Amino acid sequence: MDLQTSALGRARQMLETQGRFPGGALPGDITESWLRSLSHGLDPLARSQRLILSEVEFNATRQTHADLIRFARPELELLYDQIAGSNFMIALGSPDGVVLDTLHDTQFAETEAGAQVIPGSVWSENLRGTNAMGVCIATGRPAQVYGGEHFLRAHGDVSCISAPIFDGAGRLAGVLDASSMSAVRQQHTAALVQMAASSIENSLIRSGHDRRIVLQFHPRPEYLGTLSMGVLVLDEDLTLHAINRRGEMFLTGFPRLLGESFDRIFEQPFAAIQQRLVEGETLRVRDRIGSAVSLRCVANRASFALARRLIPVVTEPGTAPARNLFRDVVIDDPALWQRLQALPDAAKRGAAIAITGETGTGKALIARLAHAASERSGPLVTLDGRMLAEGDFARVCLGSGTEPGLLQQAAGGTLFLDEVTDLPVVAQAALAGVLDIGEYRHPETGAVVRTDLRVVCATSAPAALSDLLPALRYRLEGFRLDLPPLRLRSDLAALAQRFARSVRPDARMTEAALARLAAHDWPGNLHELRAIVLQAMLMRPEGALEAQDFDALLPGAPARPVSSGATCCAQCAGVPWKADQCQNIRTVVARHEGNVSRAARVLGMSRTTIYKHLKDQAS
Known part of the structure; x- marks a missing residue:
């Protein structure tokens, strides 16, 4: 038995028999969490309870965190693929410790822990004691809790690793967690979890601020586009609206950042560099502390609109807007580039766009770019046909109680129908009616709700488009874009x-x-x-x-x-x-x-x- 295990064993024995433990016997975060767990009145020998939200509560929580779930899902799948076969599970948690989504292998699912960590279960520290998700929420820092380091002995056969996800305004947006039955410290997995959390955070910030200028920056230009870059968001008055954690690290010399003007943070006024930024240039600028950073503008709806105002004349029609739109994407395949040239104009003209391609070919990315090119003021709202059960169309799409449905949320913006060919037939018929007349009756109040939205759809089964109800299919195929599989690029x-x-x-x-x-x-x-x-x-x-x-x-x-x-x-x-x-x-x-x-x-x-x-x- 090594010294660390021996010290942990002695600490546990004192905790369980005397309600206290020796200082310095455990890592700092674990020590502080055990003390908080004691202050919550928890018993380390108590049996773990099945603390699960009701269906109504859980659905409301998922609705509140819909964007987090949507952007996290690809990262959950990627992380799962990276550690699959090692008796692991991946979980996404809310800022309150509610498990929103999970992926697990068969081995883990059959364990007691697998039965406990399920969607709707709650893992806050005040209810479960020391656990990685709870510690991460309490501290706002990455956390690792192995075996007996859990406050409750009932959780002692599990090891878990968590990383926080922030929203750019200093608030916790969620937690990403990987748990296993292994007691071996998993530093490789910890690195993967933190990378995935950073990727989700950057996606949330970028997508959530499509109508604001988003800038990437880093002291070294080659780090732009990597997970270690800083991301900042500017309001219309050029004050800092949001910034990721990396960005805060690069600008630590400023007493406050949120609400501060760009021109007070950097030496060069934004007006002097905005045209070069929206044209896609990477600029070298200095902040007021004297540190130099490389800066570039993210291609989104705001930058695309700004580019049109600043560059009203284009020598070759469609060339500059297309380059501005796709500048953050690797498209070195001439055939694919040729297909994409017509996308910005189609989106701006309001044509329905249908994107086809195998899973993983970038359909969701192209949908976001089409939305940016449309320059519409409303948001991009996603409806995944695979997730809509029979009979759920009214509640999810038209609204329930005081909660607006997806169609109302997408008003003035774009509705992205992902895997549209999996929509139930009843939903297809109802959606076709809404798209035909631009309005619907609220299922509970009967009030007429008008919705102005554009539609982008995608499917990994292009042949199945012909199986859609004709009334819907004819409204979805205004502009068809087929994405090639990677093996043909x-x-x-x-x-x-x-x-x-x-x-x-x-x-x-x-x-x-x-x-x-x-x-x-x-x-x-x-x-x-x-x-x-x-x-x-x-x-x-x-x-x-x-x-x-x-x-x-x-x-x-x-x-x-x-x-x-x-x-x-x-x-x-x-x-x-x-x-x-x-x-x-x-x-x-x-x-x-x-x-x-x-x-x-x-x-x-x-x-x-x-x-x-x-x-x-x-x-």
């Missing part, structure tokens, strides 16, 4: 590098590593690529990523060549890593029907390099 190398540099700005990948990625089919598309690259980056904190860094993460490591000519060129035969690289290059060329230029873009290699590996295939 020519910018995989650029996307992989972007994901890697979101963790470490100087990250590099060898040609062999890029070839290994390019040879994979990517059924999960961008979601899968991001998950794989982030895991590889965490396992290799420095140096260039090699092909072997992905072998344990991708199914089916490439087979070794069985002869010098069958699977690789003569110059690579006999050297395993060279043979693997050559194999992958040939696979990608074959997948693109011999188009070397396209394969070169996918692989991030020169055509000359690829031709070297194809010499003995020439005839």
Whole structure:
């Protein structure tokens, strides 16, 4: 038994027999949490109660935190994929400790802990004692609680790791938690949880302020676009409305930030740099303390509208607005770029937009960009067809009691129908009627509610669009945009590098590593690529990523060549890593029907390099 375990055992024995414990025996956060738990009158030997909200209370809580749930869900799925198979569960909590959403493997679900941590359960410190979610809420800091460090002995067989999510105004927006049955300290998992929480926080800030100017900044320009960047939001009067935690760290010399004018924080007046910012430039500016930062503007509805005012004349119609809209997105695939050129104009003209593509191809991102291009004053509101049960349309979409429905929330903005082909038939018919006349009757009061909204829909099953009720389908397909799967895009190398540099700005990948990625089919598309690259980056904190860094993460490591000519060129035969690289290059060329230029873009290699590996295939 090591010293830490021994000290914990003695502390627990005193806690359970005497109601006190020796100071300094435990980590600081655990000590403070045990003291708070005692002050709440909790008994460390009490059985854990099933503290669960009623269905009405839980539905109201989920409605309150709908944006948090929506932006957190992709991160929950990504985090789950990264730690799947290790007896874990992922949970999203509200600022009050209510579990809003979960993902867990079968093993964990069958445990007592799995039966306790379910949507609607409450894990605040005053009710459950020391637990990672409760400690995180109490302190506003990341928390790790292992086994016997829980105040209640009943929770002693679980380890949990939590990270806070803030809203940009200093308020806690939620908590992300990963729990397991392992007592081993999980620093790798802790890093993943904190990265996911930062990503959710940045998404909440950016999406929640689509009508305000959003700026990214960092002392080093290569860190822009990574999770370590600062994000600040400006009100119409150019005062600071919101800022993420990283941004607060970079501007620690100011006594207050929220409500402070941009021109009082930075030396350059905003009016002097606004045109260059909305044109997509990254500028070097100094704050009033004298520290230099690189600054750039996020492409959203506010910046798009500002760009139109500041740049009224465009030499080539549609070019500048499109570039402004897509500047934060990696789109180096010429075919995809060509398809996207018409999107801003279609959105601004109010055309219904239908986006199709496999899961993970970026449909939700394109929907957000279409909303930004529309320049409408209302919000983007999402209705997920997979989550709408039969009979729920009236309550969810039209409203219940004093709560406005999604259609009313989207008035003046955009309604995003995600996985529209999964909508129940009754909901399809009702929605078609609303879109036809622009109004509906409130299901409880009978009052006529008028709603002015634009519609963007998406589906991962494009063939199923024809199965929608004709009355709805004809109102949804004004402008059709098909997103290609990752395996058919020519910018995989650029996307992989972007994901890697979101963790470490100087990250590099060898040609062999890029070839290994390019040879994979990517059924999960961008979601899968991001998950794989982030895991590889965490396992290799420095140096260039090699092909072997992905072998344990991708199914089916490439087979070794069985002869010098069958699977690789003569110059690579006999050297395993060279043979693997050559194999992958040939696979990608074959997948693109011999188009070397396209394969070169996918692989991030020169055509000359690829031709070297194809010499003995020439005839």
